[in-house]
Amino acid sequence: MEPAAKPSFARGFISRLLLLGVFILLFRFVYVVTVRGGSCASGDFCFSSSSTEFFSLPGGVSGGAAFVRVSDGSTISPELRHLWTSREWRKAVEFYSSVFQDLIVESFLSPTSKSLCVEAASGHEVLALKEIGVADAVGISKKKSPPLVVAGDILHQPFGDNTFNFVFVGRILDQIRRPADLAGEIARVLKPKGILVLLTASGGDLYSLHSLEILFACCKMVRSREIKSPDSSKSLREIVFQKEEVIQIISHNGMETDDDVDPSIGGNLVNKCSMPEHKLQLLRSAEPLIEEEPQKPWITLKKNIKNIKYLPSIVDMSFKQRYVYIDVGARSYGSSIGSWFKKQYPKQNKTFEIYAIEADRAFHGEYASKKGINLLPFAAWVRNESISFEVNHNQDPKSDEKGSGMGRIRAAGASSKDLSPGNLHMIQGFDFAEWLKNTVTEKDFVVVKMDIEGTEFDLVPRLFETGAICLLDELFLECHYNRWQRCCPGKRSPKYQNTYGQCIHLFSSLRESGVLVHQWW
The missing domain is CATH 3.40.50.150 (Vaccinia Virus protein VP39)
Structure with a gap:
């Protein structure tokens, strides 16, 4: 029985040898797949024969595990070959x-x-x-x-x-x-x-x-x-x-027209911006307007700023040609540009061009030292003409009007009996709507803050009339009305004739026309 043990030993030895070979092949497979990304360089032990190490790419480029070659027969550098066969590549x-x-x-x-x-x-x-x-x-x-x-x-x-x-x-x-x-x-x-x-x-x-x-x-x-x-x-x-085979020339302001006349806000809103789904979505997500007149507007409207949903906080504004901020009625640099827009408005790491529109000469010198601010030392108006501009630099400390040096355009024929000669100036007004159309396009991201002491009831209808309103992505509008005075309970400010109801109508008309507008203070 002794000789029978030898064949059994031989079979066991051969089995172990085969298992070792399988193990080596399996180990090599894991190495090639996990470390080399499935490719073999020259000199490597691979499963495929040398005839399959080469593949041809259409278009004159050839590549392979062992080498890569261009159509003229020259061999690409080893560095490029290594790059092309790396796992990351x-x-x-x-x-x-x-x-x-x-x-x-x-x-x-x-x-x-x-x-x-x-x-x-x-x-x-x-x-x-x-x-x-x-x-x-x-x-x-x-x-x-x-x-x-x-x-x-x-x-x-x-x-x-x-x-x-x-x-x-x-x-x-x-x-x-x-x-x-x-x-x-x-x-x-x-x-x-x-x-x-x-x-x-x-x-x-x-x-x-x-x-x-x-x-x-x-x-x-x-x-x-x-x-x-x-x-x-x-x-x-x-x-x-x-x-498209024929590129259609479409009006950049995307206007629609109707025959609605709205004399209650100082002009005719004869145009509306187009209302694609993205605008409807934004308007639905905007903070609600304060419909009821606040008894203490200096508190209520100021607090409302915290409720504003800024446009860059809810959309991606990456695909714009330029980013532009226009402060109409800017007053001093610290009034809103420095204190609010620079510090609080979300910009998604974009650099904005900034325009400050301010007619009061008392503020012009400050802007000369501010880099990156484009000052327009005129009054935003409905046409290019010389106009009367009322400036009050001696603000009553008990008045509810914020700040000092408040300037506003004086309507033609308005009484000047309460004004000293030094408070009324002739300045140059310019057609803001036409300037806007010549300055920005629908490809730009445009933010406007407007604080123009009652002139909004003239300027907004003009923006609609020209179609310039549709170039605005976001509008922050302070509406001036005969509000209750902080100094004198039960008394309204005699400075403005418009009512809070007219202000709400102005805001509602803007939103209904596709404009993302916020109540500003």
Whole structure:
């Protein structure tokens, strides 16, 4: 029986040897997948034969586990080869490949599409396109990355008009300071009926989507959806546009007209802003107006400021060309620009152009030393003309009127018996509505604060008449009326003739017309 033990021992030894071999293969598999991202460099022990280590990419680029080669036969540097076969690189390429494959399924992209990837610094997007069969693809970035990416200024691209069928724009739109210039350049190089695809971390609300539609006015938005980002920790929004064959010239103020006449607020509101869903959504979320006249307005209206829902706190304002704040009736720098707008208004890290409109010469000297403030030393009015301007620099300390040096436009024919000659000045008024239309566009984010001592009943109707009202994203309006006086219980201020009811009607008319307006103090 002794000889029978030897075959049994041999079989056991062979079994153990085979198990060891399987273990080695399994260990190598885990190493390749987890450490090398599934690729093998030259000299590595791999499962596939050397004949399968090479793959060809359409469009003149070849790549492989052992080497990568361009169409002219020259071998790419080992550094680039190592980059292209790294786990991080492949993860990014596979993400874009998944995005592009979905676009092919939906017929937004085809293998014959002449394609451009904007600000494709490393070329992940371009390689992904070539791997799925879109041969004619190129990227552009400030620094070239051959053979996938050419060097160029994305705002002045070295391509002819109507060159590409497909343009892909990644996260650069979230970072660029001049999105309107980029949009214009993309519109130039994209063919009519061509497809534009944007990836952005923004665009999650109707307001920002509407801003994108205005920015890319050349195109029609086809769809918008949320997708997972490569790191899976955040979501991205994928937005698809198609360039229209004939670009329609649409009025930038988006006006609608009707025949409603409203003489109770000092003019005719004959125009209304268009009311797309994003505006309706904002107006529904705005703080309610104080319908009942407060007995102590100096307390109630001041407290109401805490209830205001600022527009940048509820929407994404990333896709705007410029950011502009206009203080009409600014008075001193510290009155509202320095104390409120600079410190309290949420800006989403955007830099605002600031305009201070103030006719009272007593404040002009202060603005000369304030950098970044554009002073307009005139009175905002309904036309360009010289007007009487009343200034009271000797404020009654018992008066409920806030501050000192309150200036207001004096109506023609108004009595001047209570004024000293030094309190009435002739100043230059300008057509604020026309100036606004020449200064900003619908592509800009425009915030206006208006404190003009009763002239709002002239100025607001003029803004409606010209359509300039629709250029405002947010309006902070102080309405002046014959309010109860703090100094004298039971007595109203004789300074203004309008009533609180007329003020509420003014605010309601603005909101009903699509304007996000807040009661200001």
